[in-house]
Amino acid sequence: MIYHEDKSSGIGFPVAVILIAMAAIVGSLALSSGPNTPVRVWVPEVSAGH
Numbered sequence: 001m002i003y004h005e006d007k008s009s010g011i012g013f014p015v016a017v018i019l020i021a022m023a024a025i026v027g028s029l030a031l032s033s034g035p036n037t038p039v040r041v042w043v044p045e046v047s048a049g050h
Helices: 012-032
Strands: none
Touching: none
């Protein structure tokens, strides 16, 4: 007769992966929300008569 051993549910690995993903998302949001520098666009001056 074959007895099946009860295995632990192994919930630690998925929880760890979710926590690492959440930390990565929060970290990337924190880095991207730094002080915003104004964007300067250079537009050449066009003379109307030429």
